[in-house]
Amino acid sequence: MKIRKLKLQQLAIQFQAIVFTICAVGELQADVMDACLLDALNKAADKRTVADIKAFCREKNGLQQQYVEAVEVADENLDAEEAVTLRMASEDQAESNPFMLTAYKPNYLLFATYNESPNSQPWQQAYPDAHLDHGEAKYQLSFKARMAKGILGGELWGGYTQQSWWQLYNSDVSAPFRETNYEPELFLRWETDNRVFGFKNRIYSLAFNHESNGRGALLSRSWNRIIAATTLEKDNFVIVGRAWYRIHENKSDDDNPNIERYLGYGDISALYKMKRHTFGMTLTNNLRSENKSSLQLDWTFPLTERFKGYIQYYNGYGESLIDYDKNTNRIGFGVLLNDWL
Secondary structure (H helix, E strand, C coil): CHHHHHHHHHHHHHHHHHHHHHHHHHHHCHHHHHHHHHHHHHHCCCCCCHHHHHHHHHHHCCHHHHHHHHHHHHHCCCCHHHHHHHHHHHHHHHHCCCCCCEECCCEEEEEEEEECCCCCHHHHHHCCCCCCCCEEEEEEEEEEEEEEEEECCEEEEEEEEEEEEECCCCHHHCCCEEEEEEEEEEEEEEEEEEEECCEEEEEEEEEEEEEECCCCHHHCCEEEEEEEEEEEEECCEEEEEEEEEEECCCHHHCCCCCCHHHHCCEEEEEEEEECCEEEEEEEEECCCCCCCEEEEEEEEEECCCCCEEEEEEEEEECCCHHHCCCEEEEEEEEEEEECCC
């Protein structure tokens, strides 16, 4: 209990330090802010709100950057459980600024990846004379926004995630994007403070999720799911469990026949935070006698003041929709723009 109280006291001190930093910067730049507010007010269109003008001046004068830098300093001393708390607080901070997007899943760019056996069959069906390289770049963009509060006792969020696999080094076929998966979703999120097997059960969510690759004919892939998720925290560990139900389609319209036999009905992710390093694992399994599974391993580490280095390894089925029924064995490295924690 004493250790727990000490952790809470440390977290409170870190929050106070962040608030103090923001306030101190605000006092030092008060005159500049006043001038900006008056100028923006004179030039603003009638539809601009006071909140919009304040957010613009904060952004212009670097107050938001000071907030981010303070959070980064505090982050080194937080365990995973405290980092989740801090992230949720930063989401509240970002909500009041219309010029900011809140990160959802990790945003990253893998400059180079190596795929042991590229799935060339669907590509060559559409482009018989083209070939695929083993090496390509991969990136993910992901953001979310809170849309409403007090919906069934929770919050309504909208999210969007995009993953792209880019044959960047394949000059023979003009470096095309081999595959891009688009994943918009709507989800209800409830914050709790329950205890499960010694873990704090922080978040429940229920989502409607659509994922497709935006293509037609032979290369078309898409599916819709209802996804239930929960987040468990304890010290430096965070576990995220998801279970999904696929909304079935007519056989004539189904681009991914039997996708559940490869991706199963859910996944589980585990993250371990060690100062500014984060180690992650995501596992899926179809739980059938004809066993199909996938494993993704992640390591992020300090690289510069702004970016983290990122190494990602993937083995199994379903890395992308076009490869849902093909085994992928890939490793890549690059930079991370924002971690999950």
